[in-house]
Amino acid sequence: MAIASTNPATGETIREFDALSDSEVEEKLATAARVAREYRHTGFDERAAGLRRAADILDADTDTLAATMTAEMGKTIAAAKAEIGKCAKGLRYYADAAPAMLADDIADADAVNASRALHRFQPLGVILAVMPWNFPLWQVIRFAGPGLMAGNVGLLKHASNVPQTALYLEELFRRAGLPEGVFQTLLISSGQIEDILKDPRVAAATLTGSEGAGRAVGETAGAQLKKVVLELGGSDPFVVLPSADLAAAAKTATTARCQNNGQSCIAAKRFIVHTDVYDEFAELFVAEMAAQKVGDPTADDTDIGPLATEQGRTDVTDLVDDAVAKGAKVLTGGTVPDGPGWFYPPTVISEITTEMDIYGEEVFGPVASLYRATDIDDALRIANDTDFGLGSNVWTTDDAEIERCIDELEAGQVFVNGMTTSYPEISFGGIKNSGHGRELATFGIREFCNVKTVWVGPTGKNE
Numbered sequence: 001m002a003i004a005s006t007n008p009a010t011g012e013t014i015r016e017f018d019a020l021s022d023s024e025v026e027e028k029l030a031t032a033a034r035v036a037r038e039y040r041h042t043g044f045d046e047r048a049a050g051l052r053r054a055a056d057i058l059d060a061d062t063d064t065l066a067a068t069m070t071a072e073m074g075k076t077i078a079a080a081k082a083e084i085g086k087c088a089k090g091l092r093y094y095a096d097a098a099p100a101m102l103a104d105d106i107a108d109a110d111a112v113n114a115s116r117a118l119h120r121f122q123p124l125g126v127i128l129a130v131m132p133w134n135f136p137l138w139q140v141i142r143f144a145g146p147g148l149m150a151g152n153v154g155l156l157k158h159a160s161n162v163p164q165t166a167l168y169l170e171e172l173f174r175r176a177g178l179p180e181g182v183f184q185t186l187l188i189s190s191g192q193i194e195d196i197l198k199d200p201r202v203a204a205a206t207l208t209g210s211e212g213a214g215r216a217v218g219e220t221a222g223a224q225l226k227k228v229v230l231e232l233g234g235s236d237p238f239v240v241l242p243s244a245d246l247a248a249a250a251k252t253a254t255t256a257r258c259q260n261n262g263q264s265c266i267a268a269k270r271f272i273v274h275t276d277v278y279d280e281f282a283e284l285f286v287a288e289m290a291a292q293k294v295g296d297p298t299a300d301d302t303d304i305g306p307l308a309t310e311q312g313r314t315d316v317t318d319l320v321d322d323a324v325a326k327g328a329k330v331l332t333g334g335t336v337p338d339g340p341g342w343f344y345p346p347t348v349i350s351e352i353t354t355e356m357d358i359y360g361e362e363v364f365g366p367v368a369s370l371y372r373a374t375d376i377d378d379a380l381r382i383a384n385d386t387d388f389g390l391g392s393n394v395w396t397t398d399d400a401e402i403e404r405c406i407d408e409l410e411a412g413q414v415f416v417n418g419m420t421t422s423y424p425e426i427s428f429g430g431i432k433n434s435g436h437g438r439e440l441a442t443f444g445i446r447e448f449c450n451v452k453t454v455w456v457g458p459t460g461k462n463e
Helices: 022-039 044-060 062-073 077-101 138-149 163-175 190-198 211-223 246-262 278-290 310-325 376-384 399-408 441-446
Strands: 002-007 012-018 116-123 126-130 153-157 183-185 202-208 227-231 236-240 268-274 329-332 347-350 367-373 393-395 449-456
Touching: 002 062, 002 163, 012 163, 022 126, 022 153, 022 183, 022 190, 044 062, 044 077, 044 138, 044 163, 062 077, 062 163, 077 138, 077 441, 126 138, 126 190, 138 153, 138 163, 138 441, 153 163, 153 190, 163 183, 190 202, 190 211, 202 211, 211 227, 236 246, 236 376, 246 268, 246 278, 246 367, 246 393, 268 278, 268 376, 278 329, 278 347, 278 367, 310 347, 310 367, 367 376, 376 399, 393 399, 441 449
Parallel strands: 126 153, 126 202, 153 183, 202 227, 236 268, 236 393, 268 367, 347 367
Antiparallel strands: 002 012, 116 449, 329 347
């Protein structure tokens, strides 16, 4: 089986790679298991030095790596460079912060009749990471940075349309001087994941991807009693209430919907606007969306490049066409452009009903669904009427409304007067069909640790 890089702006195949044979996979598993036994005994200083060197390499490789990312999955060159910078920052953050995050958590020894009581955080071992193409570097680094600092070893099964980025990641940590085999890329098909996850040498798994992929990996991991972190899809609400700065909200809404060519799990997708400001916001929002420049992702002034795959564009087109056929109104966009590549214009649709597929499904492209809410109760009802629960946004300057939305929005994250994004310093993850577990911050680094309880009884000395 060949694994190919295909340029989504042209549809042309860039490079092809052979998938690993069963014997080659076995060799990588054996290496990972051997290295895991050794790497867990390294110190924080040694691990941190490797991550800092990796960050420096990313800085030096920015131009060439960004070009590769853009060619493989179509993100704009500016977005690719920003992603690389974010990854370098994330590596340095964990290099600095991990020792405190994983320091012994001291408990009250007297309360448990001990001379010492604590929790110690120790690595689980070999972690399988199944990662998506939309943020081909950051999705991996936000697992690898904390994972390596915790003393774990990584096996990466990346999306099959970004093999060059996947191979770069293995080489990155090798060039940074981390032990050979501490992070390996597996160029394999999705059909090979199950056997690898069942292998007793693999301790746990993390997956970012579709709901279907999450269910499959979750079922396999569950049958093996292995820990798994799942970050799946989202249909994030963007709630706009009367006191909001509408111009700022409309501008941010456009960025939130069109970031990464509209292909982000935490992109705002459903725009729920109070009736008192609906018309004004809609006018501003539609104008902002229509002004986005769609085109060559290698050009510095391009806002939106192509969708990553032909099937992805078909999925978006089908959802919009279904909604229009059932009575939705297209306010801008909605038509596939002529020419090569898998482009789709920024689109806003309104008058959406529950009978339309787009009401309940995630749209992975620059398509915004606009809803009118009668009041805050109605806005929260619409926002929560989804199987997903990843991120959420609310725009208001009313303190009581802010607190109510923080409490009542059913999501793993609430961003007020801004757009949902990820930072190394705060946790990331969702509820409901958006998955479980957390990445980033202290919660993320501890996900793949054995939280070992230590109780030491009285020694009799100096008593």
